[in-house]
Amino acid sequence: MAALLNVDNLQVAFRGPRGEVPAVRGVSFSLGREKLGIVGESGSGKSTIGRAILRLLPDSARVTADRLTFEGQDLLGLSPRALRNLRGRHITMVMQDPRYSLNPVLPVGDQIAETLRVHGAGGRGRELYRKVLDILEAVQIRDPERVYRAYPHELSGGMGQRAMIAMMLIADPRLLIADEPTSALDVTVRRQILSILDDLVSRRGMGLILISHDLNLVAGFCDRVLILYAGRVVEEIEARNLHACRHPYSRGLLASLPRLEQPVGELATLQRDPAWLDGPVYRFGEEVSR
Amino acid sequence: MTERSLAAPPRLLGTRLTRRIRSLGGLLASLALTFLGLLCITFLIGRIIPIDPALAIVGDRAPAHVYERVREELGLNLPLWQQFFIYVGQVLRGDFGTSVLTGRPVLEDIARVFPATLELATLGILIGVIFGVPMGVVAAVHRDRWPDQLVRVIGLVGYSVPIFWLGLVGLLVFYAKLGWVGGSGRLDFFHEGIAPSVTGMILIDAAIAGEWDVFRNALHHIVLPAALLGYFSLAYISRMTRSLMLEQLNQEYITTARVKGVSEARVIWVHALRNILVPLITVVALSYASLLEGSVLTETVFAWPGLGRYLTNALLAADMAAVLGATIVVGLVFVGVNLLSDLLYRLVDPRAR
Amino acid sequence: MSETLSTAGWRAWLLSERPQSALQARLGQAWLSWNAFQRNRLAMLGLALILLLVLVAAFAPWISPYEPNVQNLRLRLQPPGAAHWLGTDELGRDILSRIIHGARITLYIVTLVVVIAAPIGLLVGTVAGYFGGWVDAVLMRLTDIFLAFPRLILALAFVAALGPGIDNAVIAIAITAWPAYARVARAETLTLRRSDFIAAVRIQGAGAFRIIGRHIMPLCLPSVIVRVTLDMAGIILTAAGLGFLGLGAQPPAPEWGAMISTGRAYLLDQWWVATIPGLAICLVSLGFNLLGDGLRDLLDPKRRGG
Ligand SMILES: Nc1ncnc2c1ncn2[C@@H]1O[C@H](COP(=O)(O)OP(=O)(O)OP(=O)(O)O)[C@@H](O)[C@H]1O
Ligand SMILES: [Mg+2]
Numbered sequence: 001m002a003a004l005l006n007v008d009n010l011q012v013a014f015r016g017p018r019g020e021v022p023a024v025r026g027v028s029f030s031l032g033r034e035k036l037g038i039v040g041e042s043g044s045g046k047s048t049i050g051r052a053i054l055r056l057l058p059d060s061a062r063v064t065a066d067r068l069t070f071e072g073q074d075l076l077g078l079s080p081r082a083l084r085n086l087r088g089r090h091i092t093m094v095m096q097d098p099r100y101s102l103n104p105v106l107p108v109g110d111q112i113a114e115t116l117r118v119h120g121a122g123g124r125g126r127e128l129y130r131k132v133l134d135i136l137e138a139v140q141i142r143d144p145e146r147v148y149r150a151y152p153h154e155l156s157g158g159m160g161q162r163a164m165i166a167m168m169l170i171a172d173p174r175l176l177i178a179d180e181p182t183s184a185l186d187v188t189v190r191r192q193i194l195s196i197l198d199d200l201v202s203r204r205g206m207g208l209i210l211i212s213h214d215l216n217l218v219a220g221f222c223d224r225v226l227i228l229y230a231g232r233v234v235e236e237i238e239a240r241n242l243h244a245c246r247h248p249y250s251r252g253l254l255a256s257l258p259r260l261e262q263p264v265g266e267l268a269t270l271q272r273d274p275a276w277l278d279g280p281v282y283r284f285g286e287e288v289s290r
Numbered sequence: 291m292t293e294r295s296l297a298a299p300p301r302l303l304g305t306r307l308t309r310r311i312r313s314l315g316g317l318l319a320s321l322a323l324t325f326l327g328l329l330c331i332t333f334l335i336g337r338i339i340p341i342d343p344a345l346a347i348v349g350d351r352a353p354a355h356v357y358e359r360v361r362e363e364l365g366l367n368l369p370l371w372q373q374f375f376i377y378v379g380q381v382l383r384g385d386f387g388t389s390v391l392t393g394r395p396v397l398e399d400i401a402r403v404f405p406a407t408l409e410l411a412t413l414g415i416l417i418g419v420i421f422g423v424p425m426g427v428v429a430a431v432h433r434d435r436w437p438d439q440l441v442r443v444i445g446l447v448g449y450s451v452p453i454f455w456l457g458l459v460g461l462l463v464f465y466a467k468l469g470w471v472g473g474s475g476r477l478d479f480f481h482e483g484i485a486p487s488v489t490g491m492i493l494i495d496a497a498i499a500g501e502w503d504v505f506r507n508a509l510h511h512i513v514l515p516a517a518l519l520g521y522f523s524l525a526y527i528s529r530m531t532r533s534l535m536l537e538q539l540n541q542e543y544i545t546t547a548r549v550k551g552v553s554e555a556r557v558i559w560v561h562a563l564r565n566i567l568v569p570l571i572t573v574v575a576l577s578y579a580s581l582l583e584g585s586v587l588t589e590t591v592f593a594w595p596g597l598g599r600y601l602t603n604a605l606l607a608a609d610m611a612a613v614l615g616a617t618i619v620v621g622l623v624f625v626g627v628n629l630l631s632d633l634l635y636r637l638v639d640p641r642a643r
Numbered sequence: 644m645s646e647t648l649s650t651a652g653w654r655a656w657l658l659s660e661r662p663q664s665a666l667q668a669r670l671g672q673a674w675l676s677w678n679a680f681q682r683n684r685l686a687m688l689g690l691a692l693i694l695l696l697v698l699v700a701a702f703a704p705w706i707s708p709y710e711p712n713v714q715n716l717r718l719r720l721q722p723p724g725a726a727h728w729l730g731t732d733e734l735g736r737d738i739l740s741r742i743i744h745g746a747r748i749t750l751y752i753v754t755l756v757v758v759i760a761a762p763i764g765l766l767v768g769t770v771a772g773y774f775g776g777w778v779d780a781v782l783m784r785l786t787d788i789f790l791a792f793p794r795l796i797l798a799l800a801f802v803a804a805l806g807p808g809i810d811n812a813v814i815a816i817a818i819t820a821w822p823a824y825a826r827v828a829r830a831e832t833l834t835l836r837r838s839d840f841i842a843a844v845r846i847q848g849a850g851a852f853r854i855i856g857r858h859i860m861p862l863c864l865p866s867v868i869v870r871v872t873l874d875m876a877g878i879i880l881t882a883a884g885l886g887f888l889g890l891g892a893q894p895p896a897p898e899w900g901a902m903i904s905t906g907r908a909y910l911l912d913q914w915w916v917a918t919i920p921g922l923a924i925c926l927v928s929l930g931f932n933l934l935g936d937g938l939r940d941l942l943d944p945k946r947r948g949g
Contacts, residue, residue, distance in 0.1 A: 320784075323784060324787055327784070327785070327787075327788030327791075328788060328791060328792065330788075331788065331792070331797070335800050335801060335803075335804045336804070338804050338805070442936070443685070446685075446929060446932045446933060446936065447925075449928070449932050450925050450928035450929035450931075451921075451924075451925050451928075452880050452883050452884065452887070452900070452921055452924050453880075453884075454884065454887050454903065455883075455903055455917070455918075455920075455921030455924065456921075458903070458907060458910055458917055458918075459918060462911065462918075466911050579793065580793055582796070583794065583795045583796055586795060586796060586799070586884075587795070587884050587888075590887075590888065601796070601799065602888055605799055605802075605888065606888070606889065608803065610804075613800055613803050614800065616796075617792070617796055617797070617799075617800045620796050621791060621792050624792065624793065625791060
């Protein structure tokens, strides 16, 4: 399987008043047309990885990598123009909360159409309108014409996130980064959104990076999982082998999941070990000395 | 727009409409209250004045019974609250008293001079918006770099310079030394009275009459004072635009637009700017109203026959009826502009509809 | 060598992550603020300009080369030169000396306005914010009414009623200045009112006015001070405007606005008479604006450390 995305030794540090603060420290992975989960606690650098791939980090971030390529194309060396061409068309991202990630003063349909329009794809007028309605139907919105004209505040969270997915998929990208796409939503609509994502991604043969702090969700949804601790991948593992993970942090995460057979009162709290910062990491069950 | 509201379910539309009317009612009530407060202040100012209005009319050699009769006619022997009610009634009827200086009803005077101020302030705000908004946007985009510092300094200087002084310097340089602009007044003497007064605003009147010589001359005269006022509103507008923009540029929807591949220019000038349009209306309205204040001094410097000069002339002649009348009108314009900006706000912001 | 060592020790003590006392923590915080402030060159310039104003005002009689009000009609309207650095006015008075003495008037006006207006604003704002309800509604409606007037025009109306003169100008400006401070103090109080430590003080049985006076007002002070600093330029400009219109300080007082007004008649041929006092006004209000701007950045947590 030809790799879509190659990441080798990605490092990100933020310049602050007291010097540089590392956020991502030597992350490597590659991705084909598959579903990859990135899991870790808050602040572990998940979003930073996603944003580094799309070159969305602010100027205060210093991003380096031995290799950061998409279909062989070096992402760090792209000109602004090439970058614009890539975004939206080849790599896109769905963000956490549709209440903030949609422009509040533009009709939703216009925002979706814009993705096509900026890339000069999808024609104009009725043709463009039809395409937007089609994609709205594809994300299972029942009255696409009303939603087209609606403003974001007139939509529920689930509807907003569908619109967001529509906006990001309308130009047929090959890689989608979904940064906690359901954590701002009602529990009742989470599954629906995920199954829409799953359906579209598999049907179009795209690559997907699903970022989440919910190990359960990722385990059930992805093919492969990266477990991130303090900006470092401490374990990479097939999702179906997750129960056999070896890093103490992964095991801790697993143990802190609520289970049906276990009373909730006994949930383990994670004990952290400073040695994890530079200690051994595991790939598919093997210890890798780094 | 109508299409959109038609698309909404009718019941929703109904509740929305009543909510809108109710909040509009609340707004009007609070504005009315503010206006009443304005009148209260002007009324009290009229009472603390050391000049006895009755004495001013009869003179100090009049016999006591004449003085008393005049006092009674003026209602000065009534309790203060009653006098206030009479005063409010008079103002509501448009009776601001008679100017000692011109011998005409104050309202008539104000109606005559107001268009000149309106013309000047409108041109000023146009200049302020046309330059101030882009400057604020550029400053926000280049935050903490030199364009930001430059805009900041231009703004701070605008906050720091006495407007009357800058007017004098402007006259000295651009009129006396360089001859680029016309001097004081609205027109040169030989252009006066050619275009018939329709709106009272000479640029418009001249355009209506097709008197382009007059138009050009009027433009020559108005450009310097309007640029000055424009500079002062620019200082405020650019600064507010900058902080509003900074807030928007950190929002997640900006990232969304970038993810879609939208060009940086479009991100800034379409996505972000659209979102500050609504608060910007309030900013512009506020600075438009405060141009009235700037016009008091500017008009004095440029011998511009508007409300500001009317007010200062009245002040210097201790013509209290004219002073208070002009003050009320300015306050009224303030209140009116606030109302207008609120209405516009509702019109532009989809969330307020 | 030892000196650098000891300063390093001081810095370490100030910047300690684990301060031993409240004083150390507070001094450390102040040190960090001062450091951030110092890096803002424009704000430092503002501070320098204001210090200059204060020094000039304090030592006016000693540093001014001539008496400010002594006329010498033979030397009237002299251009700037060796004898009179900034020239002389229409009565042959030395403009530099008048500017120097005018600094005193400017300082007098802003100080008095602030002394009158800031406490009123602070009191109204904290009381409105703390009590809320109808007290808040009434007080804020009142401030709104004052804010609904353009400041200069309201001041003009008051001066017209009270009569021209510097003290009446001060009163008129103060009347127009307090509402802005009340707004700031109220906003600050609203956030403080719900805080845990105010609740704790209340549980200890402290009365409302004690809480306001001892606990809320001190915490509102920084924001009010910033607002006042930013307002200083406005006060100076309003005072100068009143002086220019002949309603502020009366002749022969060397008030800058009034000096511009008299110089106006000689604008075309003797530019310096009107221009120089204006420059003085610009410098001083620019100083206050730069300082206030820097202080605001310092207080704004969103910009802190950035
Ligand atoms: N713009 C920025 N400036 C400075 N530091 C940043 C910035 N963005 C992220 N960081 C830091 O980088 C680290 C990783 O942040 P990131 O947002 O990637 O975490 P995350 O895993 O996505 O967490 P969450 O689950 O809360 O979203 C954090 O310590 C954060 O403070
Ligand atoms: Mg995140």
